[in-house]
Amino acid sequence: MGTTKLTLGLLKNTKNPKLAWQLFKRIQSSSTDSSFLPSVPTISRILIRSNMLQEIDHLHHLLLSSQPQLTPLSSLISLVKLLARSGFFDRAFSQFQSIRTKFPQNPPSVCLYNVLFECCIKERRSDYVLWLYKDMVGAGVSPQTYTFNLLICGLCDLGHLDDARELFDKMSVKGCVPNEFSFGILVRGYCRFGLADKGVELLDDMRRFEIRPNRVVYNTLISSFCKEGKTDDAEKLVERMREDGLFPDVVTFNSRISALCRAGKILEASRILRDMQIDEELGLPRPNVITYNLMLEGFCKQGMLEEAKTLVESMEKRGDLMNLESYNIWLLGLLRNAKLLEAQLVLKDMIYKGVEPNIYSYNVVMDGLCKNGMLSDARMVMGFIISSGLSPNTVTYSTLLHGYCRKGRLYAANSILHEMMRNGCFPNTYTCNILLHSLWKEGKISEAEDLLQKMNEKGYGVDTVTCNIVIDGLCTSGKLEKAMEIANEMWTHGSAALGNLGNSFIGLVDDANSNKKCIPDLVTYSIIINALCKAGRLDEAKKKFKEMMGKNLQPDSVIFDIFIHIFCKEGKISSAFRVLKDMEKEGCNKSLQTYNSLILGLGSKNQIFEIYGLVDEMRERGITPNVFTYNNIIRCLCENGKMQDTTSILDEMLQKGINPNISSFRMLIEAFCKACDFGVAQELFEIALSICGHKEALYKLMFNELLVGGQLSEAKLVFEAALYRSFHLGGFLYKDLIEKLCKDKKLEEASGILHKMINKGYKFDPATFMPVVDELGKRGNKHEADELAEKMMEMASDGRVENKIYLNAREPIHRKEIKFGGDDWQTIVHRDDGSGIALKALKRVQKGWGQGSISRLQPHKNQFLDYWEGGG
Structure with missing residues (x-):
């Protein structure tokens, strides 16, 4: 078969790669010349696109084992390039090494080395870069300027700026002249690591090579200076830019606005926007939609909603300045500031104005509603998504499922999970972590174990968040030593450390699936240090802090807040302020938690004046x-x-x-x-x-305080109101009320309360009858006294137990103080390291994790997992 016919035959079978491969092999094996070689790139692409890795290796060996005259080096090199550019770096590198062994006297071109360098940098495989460079030099292949640019870029990405500069300076020695890209790469590297001043020095070096800095270099430096708060230096660069004949464009100004907004300098950024809007005489560029979106995002992040609203209105008047991204920024800003109604109105307004919301728009709104417990509204939004022709994705379902789990409504969450999978939307690690946390929180330990097993089997990946959920649960349930053991093992075994949980967990996590990136993070250490502090093991907590620093995990305000809080709680104010000083040295800002702890500590020492000073400082720093x-x-x-x-x-x-x-x-x-x-x-x-509602705790408090204070009439009125509302009576001093009324000769009132309790169906302490019965006996009301005595005996025969006051018509009212973690759980399962928000959820996780429940005593199916058996 001719070369052209073979290629055409392969192309016709692109969708049937196995048949294409069989066709290529048959022609290659029967060919006595090299006519099949031009078809090698075609079959290579087909195999790579179909992930037929074994066949790719076979093709490589076929070419390598053919007669030298039938196997041009170019075919093998072509295959290596295709593999590298398609993301199969290890195979590409392995094949490259075999080529170098087979053809040591025929060095590849610099082009192939450049492709491999690109892939090394993309995959962050710095170990291979050094080997490739040595091989290149040993083969006598001269690097190009482009080669040096790649290497400098890789070193900058790894933070090896000194090495990058050394290589940059060697370019001239190797016969390569730096170009504007060489300078731009190094400038960007310096700026990324906060060394913009060194980047400015390179501007002078560019003149030595007769290279004029371009706008990209200037914009990078200007943005970096703005980010560092060096606005004066940024302005000088703008002037220098003009002197070089480069007028600042909208990108220059957008860079400045973006950097200022990120740094929280919103007013400075808004002044730049205003100048762009009105100072046409200065020749400033007009703001574009990106400018407005940056400014809108800045206002929203700082909670400046009035300013944001004014900006949105001006953008809407222009029409072309309000796009889908603008609406999404505005929606997110409203929801971050708990403006739920306004966000829903914006969503409706988008549809009215013909701007179709995307799935991100709906997911943002659903997240805000779920966080505020408005699950029925979130369900309505789900209906809007489907009616608009969009399909809910994993984020949509996970958000709704998280909302139900947060409310403790696991049955409804289970229904969401089933609906999700029926619609072909399968859980990810984030979804599984939500369920795992909820199951452990509810005491469903066996289901939590099953879920962990299923996560491992399904390949969802057990990540650091998963491990942190388990570690926090162990700490909360008093198993601190086991928690620390798992945290230590994570450094060497990753998520496989969960195998140390005990017999029921052994083998749950397969070492083969263990991700080496699953190592302790700031949240892990926060959990352990917090638990040690709560257990009074402060010295060990300090050791853990030092260990964390030794692992190059820089502490954030959360870690410092743990120590500040424990010192303040123990009344060690001077120690707390020493920690505060160290915290500020590390560049960590005081948080609301910091101030609350300090105020708590100062309050224990009755230092009211100092407390007011801290409150004033909070206001100055914009902390509410x-x-x-x-x-x-x-x-x-x-x-x-x-x-x-x-x-x-x-x-x-x-x-x-x-x-x-x-x-x-x-x-x-x-x-x-x-x-x-x-x-x-x-x-x-x-x-x-009026503020908290008619809560039982408030009635109990007011009644008891009035009763103890001798305000009998007022106490009686409050108690009667409590009876009217059918409150649980545990903790109410009702026996004392009846006894005092009898002593004050107010028998009718005492008897009236007693009969109200009986008529409402309450079962209560039979001893409550005695003062009324005695007083009736003294007054000669024998018949009424006998009736009450008989009722007392009847109630006593029921075997009543103290503190189980309940109504006959209702189930017993079990009172259990529960603390809920609130909305902060999405920054554990969807957070970045060092986030100051993460520990707030960890510190308030519900007590009693892992203690089981009544339902666990009965055989039951694993509701969360039974559906998965037939799922994907």
């Missing part, structure tokens, strides 16, 4: 106090008897839109009742009901 901040201040003021100041704090909270919680009102009511100011206490109680 939250309810915990105010509660710490209220506690300090109450303990020091400064009651008038507490009411002004409460007023400030309400004016700032920070709703006090039950703890806030508990401290205030208790303090005013202790000061015998029951009138103010009752006013606070009414305010509490």
Whole structure:
């Protein structure tokens, strides 16, 4: 078969690569000349595109084992290039080595070395770069300027700037002249690592080579200086740029605005935008849609929603300045600032104006709704997605599933999982981590183990987040030593360290699937250090901190906050401020958590003046106090008897839109009742009901305080209101109320309360009847006394147990104090290392992880996994 016919035959069978391969082999084996060789690139592409790796190796050996005159080196080199450019670096490199062994006297061209260098840099395989360079020099192949540019780029990406500069200086020695790309690569490398000043020095070197800096080099340097806060240096570069005959373009200004926004210097960025809009006489470029989007994103990230809204309105008036990306930025900004209704209106407005939302738009809105517990609204958005012709993706389903898991509604979450898989959208590692966390939190340990097993079998990958979930669970359930053992093993065995959990977990994680990148991160150390501090093992926590530093994990404010909090909690204020000093030296900013801990510590020492100083500092830094901040201040003021100041704090909270919680009102009511100011206490109680709702805890607090304070009539009214609402009566001092009413000769009122409790169907302590029965007996009301005595005996015969007060018509009310982790769990499972938000979720994970539940005593199916058996 002729060369052209063979190539055409192969091309016809592109969609049937196995047949194409058989055809090529038959022609090659029967050929006595090299006529099949021009078809080698065609069959190579077909095999590579079909991932037929064994056949590719076979092709290489066929070519290598053929007679030298039938196997031109170019065919083998062509195959290596195709493999390298298609991402099969290891095979490309292996074949290249075999070519060098087979043809040591025929060195490849510099072009092949350049291709391999490109792939090394792309794959970050620095070890192969050195081997290739030595082989190149040994083969007598002279590098080109392009070769040097590749090597300099690779060294810069790895952060080896000194080596990159040394290689740059050697270019001239090797007979290669640096070009504008050589300078640009090195300038970018310096800027990436905060060394823009060295980049500026290169501008002078460019003149020695008679190379004029281009806009890209200037824009890179200007952006870097803006990012570092060196706006004066940036302005000087803009002037120098003009002197070189290069007028700043819109990219220059966008670079400046982007860098300033990233640095939080929004006002400076907005001034540049204003100049671009109005100063036409200066010849400034007009802002484009990218300029406006950068500015909009900057406003949104800083919570400057009024400014963002004004900008959006001006963009909409222009029409061409408001695109899909602009709307997505605006949606994200609204939802980050809890403006849920506004975000939903924007979504509807987009559709009305003909800007079709994409799946990202819908996912952003769904995430905001789910985080705020508005699951029915999130379900409606899911309906919009489907009706608009889009298909929900893994992120969509995972977001909704996370919302249900956060609410503890695992049955509904299970339904979402089934729906997801029925629609051909399979879970990823992030989805599995959400489920794993929820299962462990709910005490479904066997299902959590099954899920971990299934993750391993399905190849979803057990990542660092997965390991952190397990480690945190072990710490929370008191198994700190086992948690530390797993964390230590992660350094050498990756996720396979989970095999150390015990018999039920052995073999869950296959070493072959273990990802070596699954190593401890800042979150891992945060969990361990936090647990050690809580256990009072402070010296060990400090050792872990040193170990973390030794592993090149730089601490963030979260790690420092752990130590500050424990010192403040123990009243060691001077130690806390020493840690604060170290924290600031490391360049970590004080967070809201830092201030709350310090205020807590100062409050324990009654240092009110210092507390107010910290609050002023918070405002100056733009950090808004939250309810915990105010509660710490209220506690300090109450303990020091400064009651008038507490009411002004409460007023400030309400004016700032920070709703006090039950703890806030508990401290205030208790303090005013202790000061015998029951009138103010009752006013606070009414305010509490309007803000927190008619909570049982508030009624119990107010009733008990009034009763202890001798305010019998007021206490009775509160208790009757509690009875009307059918509250659980555990903790209410109702026996004392009835006893005191009887002592005050208010038998009718005492008997009335008793009968109300009986009529409402309450079962309660039979001893409650005794004061009324005795008083009735004293008054000669024998018949009524006998009736109550008989009721008392009947209730006693039921075997009533103290503290299980409940209504006959209802199931027993089990009270269990639960702390929920809130919305912060998506930065563990979808975070970047060092995030200050990550530990907030870890510190509030529900207590009782791993203790099981009643449902575990019964045989049950694994609801989350049974559907997977038939799934993909």
